[in-house]
Amino acid sequence: MNLYNIKDNSEQVSFAQAVRQGLGREQGLFFPEQLEPLADVDALLDLPLAERSARILSHLLGDEVPAAKVSELVNAAFTFPAPLVKLKDNTYALELFHGPTLAFKDFGGRFMAQCLAAFRTNDKITILTATSGDTGAAVAHAFYGLEGIEVVILYPKGKISPLQEKLFCTLGGNIRTIAIDGDFDACQALVKQAFDDEALKKAIGLNSANSINISRLLAQVCYYFEAVAQLPKADRAKAVISVPSGNFGNLTAGLIAKALGLPVKRFIAATNANDTVPRYLKTGQWEPHQTVATLSNAMDVSRPNNWPRVEELCRRKGWALETLGSGMRDDAQTRAALKRLHQLDYLCEPHGAIAWDLLGEQLAEDEVGVFLCTAHPAKFKESVDEILNLDVPLPGPLAKHAELPLLSVNLPAEFARLRAFLVG
Numbered sequence: 001m002n003l004y005n006i007k008d009n010s011e012q013v014s015f016a017q018a019v020r021q022g023l024g025r026e027q028g029l030f031f032p033e034q035l036e037p038l039a040d041v042d043a044l045l046d047l048p049l050a051e052r053s054a055r056i057l058s059h060l061l062g063d064e065v066p067a068a069k070v071s072e073l074v075n076a077a078f079t080f081p082a083p084l085v086k087l088k089d090n091t092y093a094l095e096l097f098h099g100p101t102l103a104f105k106d107f108g109g110r111f112m113a114q115c116l117a118a119f120r121t122n123d124k125i126t127i128l129t130a131t132s133g134d135t136g137a138a139v140a141h142a143f144y145g146l147e148g149i150e151v152v153i154l155y156p157k158g159k160i161s162p163l164q165e166k167l168f169c170t171l172g173g174n175i176r177t178i179a180i181d182g183d184f185d186a187c188q189a190l191v192k193q194a195f196d197d198e199a200l201k202k203a204i205g206l207n208s209a210n211s212i213n214i215s216r217l218l219a220q221v222c223y224y225f226e227a228v229a230q231l232p233k234a235d236r237a238k239a240v241i242s243v244p245s246g247n248f249g250n251l252t253a254g255l256i257a258k259a260l261g262l263p264v265k266r267f268i269a270a271t272n273a274n275d276t277v278p279r280y281l282k283t284g285q286w287e288p289h290q291t292v293a294t295l296s297n298a299m300d301v302s303r304p305n306n307w308p309r310v311e312e313l314c315r316r317k318g319w320a321l322e323t324l325g326s327g328m329r330d331d332a333q334t335r336a337a338l339k340r341l342h343q344l345d346y347l348c349e350p351h352g353a354i355a356w357d358l359l360g361e362q363l364a365e366d367e368v369g370v371f372l373c374t375a376h377p378a379k380f381k382e383s384v385d386e387i388l389n390l391d392v393p394l395p396g397p398l399a400k401h402a403e404l405p406l407l408s409v410n411l412p413a414e415f416a417r418l419r420a421f422l423v424g
Ligand SMILES: Cc1ncc(COP(=O)(O)O)c(C=O)c1O
Pocket: 103, 134, 244, 245, 246, 247, 248, 249, 250, 251, 298, 299, 351, 374, 375
């Protein structure tokens, strides 16, 4: 697989290089050179998730990775289902939260971890990441137990929920966690300092598990196929998929699936009040506002990193940007949507509820709608409990970790101390 840097097309890399490097020159995103449609999509849709996903990824990766190796990576990464749940005649929820950390990030995070382990060139790799809560869990669980890869996760002491902390600070093994005396910005600043320290980078094989890594996106393509595979055959070409969007990686993956021949009629980009993209699609003006905090906090992004990939793909395929549906929901509308969904007997959380509400608004009578449920309701327990007056029970993985002792060490927000810890 060849990829080029969207900002500087002369920079061309292989998939393995793109996985290791993350970003190109000038912070440019890598994008696949070839996106040839798959040969027999109907037959593919009849296969089980892991087998189908291995074929899709093998088609994308081409000669660079042998098909048997791709199957091995996929089988190790996709160990959980993505069920499509029917709400009423023409609406379905695609549940992407059945992985170990209960969010769609498990698909991309776990595949990336497998790829990094397979393509590493250094003797040792140290993944250093700062988290404000959820990314830490997905990264920790994805890399847990992978030979030759050390993971160090920094988080602001006392500023993440006790449950979030338990989910990734109780693993041990190759996962080390540090509670930093400071806020999330202080943690991020320490990570940046580490990446600026060339000697340290070399000594410990420093790498990041950045969310704009192409391996994460390609893994996400697979669950769009899984959604359509579970629809009745007659409904497939009428499918409209509503995607809760923040950084727009999820939507990019959906559009790549369509470019590969997945029969999806159209997509809806659903945002919260941080609605740079819906406004841009309406007015043609790219005018990011100050980011505001919302109930769907994982989508509190006003300058979405992956948007250039969406534009690049639409340009290459000749798809007019205006054909992309979009819309936003503020917190009051999100609360109301969550309540209405609950009355329909479906327990959701704020991100999925936004996608559902916009789908309901924009779905035509002859269409079939799918909205993506990107996180388990228990991950947003505080707001879900308050809005719905419930006490959402913790699912297995969370409940298990809640009982285990914390293994974190505590450090001040001083780079010298972090450096000593990493080298030691
Ligand atoms: C629960 C949840 N839903 C939706 C999103 C938005 O996905 P994307 O940033 O790929 O647009 C995120 C992103 O972190 C998320 O955590």
